[in-house]
Each structure stands twice: as C-alpha cells, then as structure tokens.
Amino acid sequence: MEKRAQIAIFVVVGILIVVAALVVFLWIKPSASFGRGVLSFEGCVQDVATDSITALEENVGIDDGITYRFMGQEIPYLCYTEDYYKTCIVQHALIVENFQRKLKESISEGVQECYSENVERLKKKGLEVVSGDVDFDVFLELGRVRIEINAPTSISGSKFSKLSVEFASPIYDMLTLTTTIVQYESRFGDAPVDYITNLYPDYLVTKFKMSEGTTIYTIKNKKTGDEIKFASRSLRFPAGYK
Amino acid sequence: MRIEKIIMLCALVVFLSFGVLAQSNPSVCCERTKSGAVCVNTDENNCAPGAKRTPTSCESTSYCKPGTCYDSSEGTCLENTPQLVCEKNGGKWDPRSASEISQCNLGCCLIGDQASFVTLTRCKKLSSFFGLENNFRSDVKDELSCIDLARSQEKGACVIEKDFEKTCRFVTRSECSDNSSGKFYPGLLCSAEELGTSCARQVRTRCFDGKVYWVDSCGNLENVYSSDKDKSWNGGRVAKPEEVCSPNDGSNKNCGNCDYLRGTSCAEYTSPIGKPKGSDFYCRRTTCKDSSGKERKNGESWCEYDGEVGDSKDKVGSRHFKKRCVDGEVIIEPCADFRNEICIQDSVKIEGSGENFSYASCIANRWQDCLLQKTKKDCTDNLKRDCRWIKRPKGIAESFGKEKDVEGVTEGIIEDETKEGVCVPMYPPGLKFWDKSAEKVCKLGNAKCTYIKKKSLTGGKQSESGKECLTSDWAAEVNNFCQSLGDCGGSENYIGDFSDDGYVWSIDGETKKVSQVTINRWASNDVWLSLANGIFNMLLGEKTLSDVSASEEKKNSLMDILKDRL
Incomplete structure (x- = not known):
C-alpha cells in the first residue's frame, strides 16, 4: 500500500515538474529570438526594400544629370556627347555602388519604422524591451539583395543585435549589364544587344535609336518583369552632308 | 543661229524664311551644362552658371579630360570617363586607356562550368558569390576561347x-x-x-x-x-x-x-x-513570322525596308529596319535616322537540317566621301565606302566631285559634258530638307544644257546639237542624278506620295515639268525602257513638253514592243 502511494506521489511530482518546465519556458519566459519569431521584422524590411528597388529602377538610381524625355518618362543619359563622329563621355560611373547607396538612403526610414513597430508589438505583449539605435548596410549581390542590420536590443534580459535579411532580386545583374552596355557605348559608339541577349537568356535587351543620335536601351528580366531604361548618345552622324 | 538654254536646277523650294543651323558648332568645353550634362563641347550659352568653361576641346582640359575609371569593388573599367564623374562615387581615375592599365586586363574566369571574360578583381568577386576559389586564366585572350574552355571542363x-x-x-x-x-x-x-x-x-x-x-x-x-x-x-x-x-x-x-x-x-x-x-x-x-509571312526561328534577325533599297533607290523618308525573333516575339530595331545606317543580312546553314539561320545588323552608311571619288575603282571599293558609279548626265558640272567641299561649290555649271562617270551614294542619305543646309547639297545636281541650231545664211544645210536637252528624258535623267545625292529632286516618298517641288526645269526661262511616269521610269533604272525611250524620241522627234504628256500612252505601248524585241 505504501509502495503504491509512493509511486503515485513520484508520478504526480514528475508530471508537475514537466508542466512547470513547460510553463516556464513557453509562457513565463517566451523565446525571444531575433529571427522569425518574436521580433521578426524581416518581412517588413523586405517589403520596404522591394518597393524602393522598383522605384529606383525607373531612373537607374540616378536623380541628377541630363535626361531624355521618352514616352512621358525622364530617362537618364549614362553616356553623352554633343559632338558628331565621337564616342560619348560617361556621365555616371560606378552605377552599382550608386544604386546601393541610394537604396540604403531610401529605405532608412522604412527600416527604422519596421524596427519601432516590432518593439511596440513586443511591449504590448508584456515583454520588457530595451531598444537601441538601428544601423544597417545594403549589399547588392548576384541574384539577391542582402541587408545586414545591427540593432542592439534586449528582450526580457536576452540580448540580440545582428540580423540579416536576404531576398532574391535581379537588380545586381541588371546593373552589371547596364555597365557592360555603357562600356560598349563609350568605347565603340554602339552595343551589340543580340550578343548580350544570347549570353544572358533571362534578359531581353533592346535598343531604340532616335533621330538626333540618342539610343534608348531597355533591359528587362523575363521572369520577374523588372525593367531598367537608360539613354546614350554616342558616335552620331549629322543629317546629310557636313 | 538659235540657241536655247536649258537649265535644270536641282533644288528645293524653301518655304521657310529662316534657316536653321544644320548642326551645333561647339565652341567651349563646359564642365556642366544647364541641362545637367557633364564635360561636353557646346556653345558657351549652354554652360551652367559657375561651371568651368574653356574655349577648347574637353580632351585638352584638365578638369574634363577623359580617362579610365576603375571600380576596385566591382573590378570594372570604364573608358572615356572624366575624373570628376569617376571620383564622385568612389572610383579610381587614370588618364591612360584601359588597355594600358594592368587592373583592367581581361582574362578567363572559370566558375564551375561557367565562364566570364573579365578582370581578375571581378573574377574574385564573382567567385566569392558562389563560394568558390578564384580560377583566373590570364592566358586566354578572347571571349569565345573562354566559353570553349568552360564547356570543355x-x-x-x-x-x-x-x-x-x-x-x-x-x-x-x-x-x-x-x-x-x-x-x-x-x-x-x-x-x-x-x-x-x-x-x-x-x-x-x-x-x-x-x-x-x-x-x-x-x-x-x-x-x-x-x-x-x-x-x-x-x-x-x-x-x-x-x-x-x-x-x-x-x-x-x-x-x-x-x-x-x-x-x-x-x-x-x-x-x-x-x-x-x-x-x-x-x-x-519559339518561332516568329516576319511581315512576308515567312517563319523565323528564335534568335534569327533579318532586315526589312520601307521600299526598294540600294542603287540610289531609297525613297525620301524611308529607313532600314532590323528585326529579330526573341521567344516568339518580333523585336523591331530601326536603324539610325536619315539613312545614316543601313541594314545588311547574311545566313548560315544549319547542319543536318539544310535550313538557313539568318542574322542581320545595322551598320554605318558610308556615303560621305562618294562624291570625292574620281575613278570607278575607288568608287566601288566596298571595303571603304558604299557608293556606285553612274554615267554623268549631260550638263552636270565637270567640277562635280572634285576637291572643293560642299560649301566651296557654287553653281559650277559648264556646258560641255564629259564622258566620265560620277560617284554617288549607293544609299542616298536623308537630308533635313526643311532647312537651307539641304539646298547646298542639292545644288550639286544642277545642270545646264545648250541646244544649238545653226542655219546657213545661204539656205544650205542646217545643223543642230544638244537636241536631247529639250526632252523630258534628259530632265528625268538629271532628276535621277539629283535623287542619288540625297533627298533632292522630284520623286515619290516612302508612302508613295509624289512631289515635284524638288527641282526646277526651264527652257529659255519657261518652266517645264517632267511627268511622274517618266521620273518613276528613270528611278527604276530600267535600262531597256530608257533605251527604248531614247529610240522613240529619236524616231518621233519630240519637240515640246505638251507633246510628251499627250503621247505618254503611245510611248508606253511602243516601249513594250521595243523591249520585247530587244
């Protein structure tokens, strides 16, 4: 009889320990990982970045310099000359770095908002959150965009700081293609779009020559629909005899 | 003695009372223009306030001299870049050309079974994306060899x-x-x-x-x-x-x-x-259909035109087009305006199928020095120019095509023709025929022909020379010559609208016109019909223009007969 009672007590105590442990780890001290769980604001940052990339694509991330008005759109000249029989002068170099920098500037506010919103959300859940300054870097890479965020945060005593947001985007490839075309334009006065399209079958590269010597280039990703347009004016010939 | 002066002026009626400059005459190197362009040779008025400007070409200035911009992060080199543009985004500028800079030397970057013909720095960057070790072959000197190397891995x-x-x-x-x-x-x-x-x-x-x-x-x-x-x-x-x-x-x-x-x-x-x-x-x-209904394979490119091309037949307003088939869609790429580019195409045979795969390209129309060629051999040298050698029409200046440039040649008309030919563009360039610059060009086609009829005072035999100058065929021949210079003379445009505002034909001050049929006949370069035309005129002794228009139908039927016989 005593033995049975002892076993019963041990079983009950064991169950109570397990339940208590579950209560402690799941409810009293929830796991506040910086990843996809409690703080998770990767989705928010990704949305902000994607929208910014789409907006910046319209002018290749360039908001100064000479432009060409084409079908209601101001298209930036990446290479330009007013001379006849001469190749163009590059107007904007290091396009990838420039786009990267402009992207960082344009999403700065959005990233801060994403962070603040998530901190508030955690606080409303009853968690003790100590937030810090948000700093981040944007990296355009082959086939993707990577955002490294540094935001020192304490959630109920647990400390987190670094977070990486990555998502697929063809923007780097498109900017590299743009650089290639500008290289051809500045050196030879024209770019072989057939050859480029054959080497990069995921992209449709077209050019349209205007009457005063400007060429409008369009690079379009066939799968995602992302599109970049830019202009060049190189090695032009006058109408008729000089 | 009766002398009639027949003048054919190949000109354009200028409706505008003011002229427009045919092209800009850059006079200074602007560091920045009002429109935002950097380092361009342009009029001083276009320079932005406060921007540096020098009355010389930009290549000769320190602030706008073009050089090579090296991107040490991406490993790319961009030529023809001013220093201020390069350094704005953190690039490294070098006054030398890319071929002289060691960091810009290209080689074969092997990444798995893929290849890229890039610089060493770029190869390192691309390899890092895939987590692979750098495999750069500097001994490979061209892209095709690089691709072959990757495929043979x-x-x-x-x-x-x-x-x-x-x-x-x-x-x-x-x-x-x-x-x-x-x-x-x-x-x-x-x-x-x-x-x-x-x-x-x-x-x-x-x-x-x-x-x-x-x-x-x-x-x-x-x-x-x-x-x-x-x-x-x-x-x-x-x-x-x-x-x-x-x-x-x-x-x-x-x-x-x-x-x-x-x-x-x-x-x-x-x-x-x-x-x-x-x-x-x-x-x-993924095939396409071209405008004639012919099936085109994916990747093929071909030429299409607004009408007949070559042999100076390109019509006013026409241009050449390159079209290509990409994933079932026909992409149209017009060649440069004013026929400064022409479309050429060729094809390769596909092994095993017997079918052809065509490819086309817009290339520069090299008409600029046609008029300066004195011999048929130089004229028809396809390696240097796109010209053709034609018979010099009676009355065209002997000085035509000699050393003077367009602005130096005025009327230049002499009465005696030569037996030589004359070199004209194969694909006549388009002109800005709405301003005075075109008039100077078309004037080169002016011709003066003299008809002389001598009567003996004693009532003996009379002689005449230059009778052909009175015919519409002479006028049409000269008009044809005008058209070969550019958008000059009377002709149809690319949509078939005919205009004869582009020439003036006068006989002793009396203005005449050539019929559209005659002009078109000469324009089609139909040798047999031209010959028949000449024989007909000789036989019937056509004297006045009114006779020409009346006998047009008769002439056509006779020409058909002569053509068959010949």
Whole structure:
C-alpha cells in the first residue's frame, strides 16, 4: 500500500515538474529570438526594400544629370556627347555602388519604422524591451539583395543585435549589364544587344535609336518583369552632308 | 543661229524664311551644362552658371579630360570617363586607356562550368558569390576561347562522406577539389549505382543551358531528358545530349535536346494535355513570322525596308529596319535616322537540317566621301565606302566631285559634258530638307544644257546639237542624278506620295515639268525602257513638253514592243 502511494506521489511530482518546465519556458519566459519569431521584422524590411528597388529602377538610381524625355518618362543619359563622329563621355560611373547607396538612403526610414513597430508589438505583449539605435548596410549581390542590420536590443534580459535579411532580386545583374552596355557605348559608339541577349537568356535587351543620335536601351528580366531604361548618345552622324 | 538654254536646277523650294543651323558648332568645353550634362563641347550659352568653361576641346582640359575609371569593388573599367564623374562615387581615375592599365586586363574566369571574360578583381568577386576559389586564366585572350574552355571542363560526381552517409554534387574537378573531403569521379553521375550515394536517379527535370535535363533527388543535373529513361541515364554515366536524342526542332515532346539554331529552347509545359512523359519541361518552339509571312526561328534577325533599297533607290523618308525573333516575339530595331545606317543580312546553314539561320545588323552608311571619288575603282571599293558609279548626265558640272567641299561649290555649271562617270551614294542619305543646309547639297545636281541650231545664211544645210536637252528624258535623267545625292529632286516618298517641288526645269526661262511616269521610269533604272525611250524620241522627234504628256500612252505601248524585241 505504501509502495503504491509512493509511486503515485513520484508520478504526480514528475508530471508537475514537466508542466512547470513547460510553463516556464513557453509562457513565463517566451523565446525571444531575433529571427522569425518574436521580433521578426524581416518581412517588413523586405517589403520596404522591394518597393524602393522598383522605384529606383525607373531612373537607374540616378536623380541628377541630363535626361531624355521618352514616352512621358525622364530617362537618364549614362553616356553623352554633343559632338558628331565621337564616342560619348560617361556621365555616371560606378552605377552599382550608386544604386546601393541610394537604396540604403531610401529605405532608412522604412527600416527604422519596421524596427519601432516590432518593439511596440513586443511591449504590448508584456515583454520588457530595451531598444537601441538601428544601423544597417545594403549589399547588392548576384541574384539577391542582402541587408545586414545591427540593432542592439534586449528582450526580457536576452540580448540580440545582428540580423540579416536576404531576398532574391535581379537588380545586381541588371546593373552589371547596364555597365557592360555603357562600356560598349563609350568605347565603340554602339552595343551589340543580340550578343548580350544570347549570353544572358533571362534578359531581353533592346535598343531604340532616335533621330538626333540618342539610343534608348531597355533591359528587362523575363521572369520577374523588372525593367531598367537608360539613354546614350554616342558616335552620331549629322543629317546629310557636313 | 538659235540657241536655247536649258537649265535644270536641282533644288528645293524653301518655304521657310529662316534657316536653321544644320548642326551645333561647339565652341567651349563646359564642365556642366544647364541641362545637367557633364564635360561636353557646346556653345558657351549652354554652360551652367559657375561651371568651368574653356574655349577648347574637353580632351585638352584638365578638369574634363577623359580617362579610365576603375571600380576596385566591382573590378570594372570604364573608358572615356572624366575624373570628376569617376571620383564622385568612389572610383579610381587614370588618364591612360584601359588597355594600358594592368587592373583592367581581361582574362578567363572559370566558375564551375561557367565562364566570364573579365578582370581578375571581378573574377574574385564573382567567385566569392558562389563560394568558390578564384580560377583566373590570364592566358586566354578572347571571349569565345573562354566559353570553349568552360564547356570543355570535365564534370563528374564529387562524393563526400560524412557521418557514414555519402552525399554527392555533380561538379567540375576544380570545384570538387575546393572541398577537401570530396572524391571526384569523372564522367559519372551522382546517381551511379557503384558510388552508393543517397542520390536517387531521375526524380524530376529542369532547364539548363536551354535544354531539358533530368535531376536526381540531391538536385544534381544528370543527362538530357528523354522519355526513354534508361537511355538517358546511360548506366549512370555522363552522355552528350546528341547521344541521348537528336537535336529537337520542337516536333518531339519527349526529347529534351533543344537546339537554339532550330528555334527551340527549354520551357515549362503549362498545358494539362499532352505533357511529356515524366517531365514538366519540354523544348518549346519559339518561332516568329516576319511581315512576308515567312517563319523565323528564335534568335534569327533579318532586315526589312520601307521600299526598294540600294542603287540610289531609297525613297525620301524611308529607313532600314532590323528585326529579330526573341521567344516568339518580333523585336523591331530601326536603324539610325536619315539613312545614316543601313541594314545588311547574311545566313548560315544549319547542319543536318539544310535550313538557313539568318542574322542581320545595322551598320554605318558610308556615303560621305562618294562624291570625292574620281575613278570607278575607288568608287566601288566596298571595303571603304558604299557608293556606285553612274554615267554623268549631260550638263552636270565637270567640277562635280572634285576637291572643293560642299560649301566651296557654287553653281559650277559648264556646258560641255564629259564622258566620265560620277560617284554617288549607293544609299542616298536623308537630308533635313526643311532647312537651307539641304539646298547646298542639292545644288550639286544642277545642270545646264545648250541646244544649238545653226542655219546657213545661204539656205544650205542646217545643223543642230544638244537636241536631247529639250526632252523630258534628259530632265528625268538629271532628276535621277539629283535623287542619288540625297533627298533632292522630284520623286515619290516612302508612302508613295509624289512631289515635284524638288527641282526646277526651264527652257529659255519657261518652266517645264517632267511627268511622274517618266521620273518613276528613270528611278527604276530600267535600262531597256530608257533605251527604248531614247529610240522613240529619236524616231518621233519630240519637240515640246505638251507633246510628251499627250503621247505618254503611245510611248508606253511602243516601249513594250521595243523591249520585247530587244
């Protein structure tokens, strides 16, 4: 009889320990990982970045310099000359770095908002959150965009700081293609779009020559629909005899 | 003695009372213009306030001298870049050309079975994206050799044993050696039974390099897809696509050996009916139809025109077009305006099919120095220019085509013709015929012809010379010559509208006109009809223009007879 009672007590105590442990780890001290769980604001940052990339694509991330008005759109000249029989002068170099920098500037506010919103959300859940300054870097890479965020945060005593947001985007490839075309334009006065399209079958590269010597280039990703347009004016010939 | 002066003026009626400058005359190098352009040679008025300006070419200035911009992060070199543009985004500027800078030397960057003809720095960057060691071949000097080198890289199974489990990747030998614990089996698929890996064969298919391939359960490529799975698997050994099945022109859904030159490439099969056996992908035939209804394969390019081209037949307002077929869509690329570019095309025979694959290109129309050529040999030198040699019409200046440039030649008309020919553009350039610049050009085609009729005072035999000058054929011949210079003379435009405002024909001050039929006949360069025309005129002794228009129909029927006989 005593033995049975002892076993019963041990079983009950064991169950109570397990339940208590579950209560402690799941409810009293929830796991506040910086990843996809409690703080998770990767989705928010990704949305902000994607929208910014789409907006910046319209002018290749360039908001100064000479432009060409084409079908209601101001298209930036990446290479330009007013001379006849001469190749163009590059107007904007290091396009990838420039786009990267402009992207960082344009999403700065959005990233801060994403962070603040998530901190508030955690606080409303009853968690003790100590937030810090948000700093981040944007990296355009082959086939993707990577955002490294540094935001020192304490959630109920647990400390987190670094977070990486990555998502697929063809923007780097498109900017590299743009650089290639500008290289051809500045050196030879024209770019072989057939050859480029054959080497990069995921992209449709077209050019349209205007009457005063400007060429409008369009690079379009066939799968995602992302599109970049830019202009060049190189090695032009006058109408008729000089 | 009766002398009639017949003058044919090849000119344009200028309706505008003001002239427009044909082109800009850059006078200073502007560091920045009002419109935002950087380092351009332009009028001083265009320079932005406060911007540097020097009355010389930008190449001679310190602030706008073009050089090479080196991007040390991306490993790219951009020529013709001013220093201020380069350094604005952190680039390194060098006054030398890219070929003189060691960091800009190109070589073959091998990344797995892919290749890229880039600089060393760029190769390092690209390799880092894939987590591979840098494999840069500086001895490879051109892109095609680089691509060939990548394709010849032997691939095989790279087996890695970890925790008593064998995993495998289908890669090149160099990629496998990057992983120290991997053992490379050349020519074997990861699903080869003797390797004993965990990769199961032919689980699904996917597109790679335009063809359909089987993929194993580990995600590795196997051989080209065929519904005959055993034939495709080839006992776990690598097989060339043509060893699995013949190049597919789209007629066989069960073969994944798509062929670019036959107009097929890998695509997802979206229809619920007729799916290839065991595959979600197939060789899609992506052909197009050109404007004449002819089928064009994917990747083909061809020329189309607004009318007849060559032999100075290009009409006013016309241009050349290059069209290409891309994934079933016809992409139109107009060549440069004012016929400064022409479209040329050629084709290659596809092995095994007997079909042709055409390719086209817009190239510069080299008409600029045609008028300066004095001999037929120089004129028709296709390596240097696009010109043709024609008979000099009676009354065209002997000075035509000599050393003076356009602005130096005024009327230049003399009465005696020469037997020589004259060199004119094969594809006449377009002109800005709405301003005075075109008038100077068209004046080169002015001609003066004299008809002399001598009567003896004693009533004896009379003689005459230059009678052909009175005929519309002479006028039409000169008009034809005008047209070969550019948008001059009377002619039809590219949509068939005829205008005779581009010439003035007068006989002793009385203005005449040539009929459109006659002009078109000469424009079509129909030798037999021209000859018949001349014979007809000789036989009937045409004297006045009114006779010409009345006898047009008669003339046409007679010409048909003469043409048949000749």
